[in-house]
Amino acid sequence: MSTTVVGTKLNRPMRRRNMYIILSVIILLEVGLFAWSYLSKTNPVKTVTDKLPLGAIVPTFQANIYGPLGDPLNKPMAVAVVNKQIYITDTNNQRVQVFDYDGNPISTFGKSGDKEGEFKFPYGIASDAQGQIYVADLYNGNISIFSSDGQFIKYFGNKGDFNKPAGLAIDGDRVYITDVANNQILVYALDGTQLLKFGEKGEKDGQLNSPNVIQHVGNKIYVSDTGNDRIEVFDEQGNFLLKAVSELANPRGLSVDAQGNIYVVSNLSSKVVVFNSKGEKLFMFGGIGTDDGLLKFPNGLTRDNQGRFYVTDVGNGRVVIYQ
Numbered sequence: 001m002s003t004t005v006v007g008t009k010l011n012r013p014m015r016r017r018n019m020y021i022i023l024s025v026i027i028l029l030e031v032g033l034f035a036w037s038y039l040s041k042t043n044p045v046k047t048v049t050d051k052l053p054l055g056a057i058v059p060t061f062q063a064n065i066y067g068p069l070g071d072p073l074n075k076p077m078a079v080a081v082v083n084k085q086i087y088i089t090d091t092n093n094q095r096v097q098v099f100d101y102d103g104n105p106i107s108t109f110g111k112s113g114d115k116e117g118e119f120k121f122p123y124g125i126a127s128d129a130q131g132q133i134y135v136a137d138l139y140n141g142n143i144s145i146f147s148s149d150g151q152f153i154k155y156f157g158n159k160g161d162f163n164k165p166a167g168l169a170i171d172g173d174r175v176y177i178t179d180v181a182n183n184q185i186l187v188y189a190l191d192g193t194q195l196l197k198f199g200e201k202g203e204k205d206g207q208l209n210s211p212n213v214i215q216h217v218g219n220k221i222y223v224s225d226t227g228n229d230r231i232e233v234f235d236e237q238g239n240f241l242l243k244a245v246s247e248l249a250n251p252r253g254l255s256v257d258a259q260g261n262i263y264v265v266s267n268l269s270s271k272v273v274v275f276n277s278k279g280e281k282l283f284m285f286g287g288i289g290t291d292d293g294l295l296k297f298p299n300g301l302t303r304d305n306q307g308r309f310y311v312t313d314v315g316n317g318r319v320v321i322y323q
Helices: 002-039 044-051
Strands: 059-066 076-082 084-089 095-100 104-108 123-125 131-138 142-146 152-155 167-173 172-177 182-188 194-198 211-217 221-223 232-234 240-244 251-256 262-266 271-275 281-286 299-301 309-314 320-323
Touching: 002 299, 044 320, 076 123, 076 299, 076 309, 076 320, 084 123, 084 240, 095 123, 131 251, 142 167, 172 221, 182 211, 182 221, 221 251, 232 251, 251 299, 251 309, 262 299
Parallel strands: 123 167, 167 211
Antiparallel strands: 059 320, 076 084, 084 095, 095 104, 123 131, 131 142, 142 152, 167 172, 172 182, 182 194, 211 221, 221 232, 232 240, 251 262, 262 271, 271 281, 299 309, 309 320
């Protein structure tokens, strides 16, 4: 018995020494791994910084827009900023809500129905140079034009031109539309004359599967090819140029800046993924959750001329503004 006790006492310093050695090895390994990752540029923070375009800053949370107290947004799908007024398709309420630049409610227009000025599923929204508001109604299969204060003016195009119009963009004297059901891109003059139609269902480069949001910047057409989990870029004649696929899960809203960087809402991962003009991923922001700056199944995205990003946060019933 005594031998065992003495033996235990004699082994304690050795055990303590072994513990110190193990801890020292672990610390050295961690330091070594950090140094290796930093020098090899695999550190996540450094990787993001290295890949950012010159002068670019990852957008950070600024504010939320929920709608008036007691009358909140219900499934906001798309957003447009026109003359510092924020227009949001409040889809489950079959209307458009309008806010000032600080997020204070101004007005609403539209109601449930299939007559002039009414909606079943208001989705894409855009404005022309005169400040008129265009709203694509996915279920009514039409595009309505309103004055800036919400007075119905007329329908755009001809009856039957669209099956299920979703994405809507206006650049100069051209109107760009995605038809989800027909897997097509339509381009019109402002007077409603169709200028171009292209696209077919498929997975190959240049083909589409439920195209969602569209933008025209410079001389390129950018399309969220939602069913194929990618962004496709075309020239103005509808010829395929390139695609961006990394980290995208059910891509929806998109915006393109002056440098050609592409900001894309990844709906199922609740993030905004940013690519350079070559389709290479740069960084991401957002993430799933209910806290400020987080998202839950976001859909629409736009960027104003002050550098603010607006994301329709469908699952949280709000629009999140990043600066």
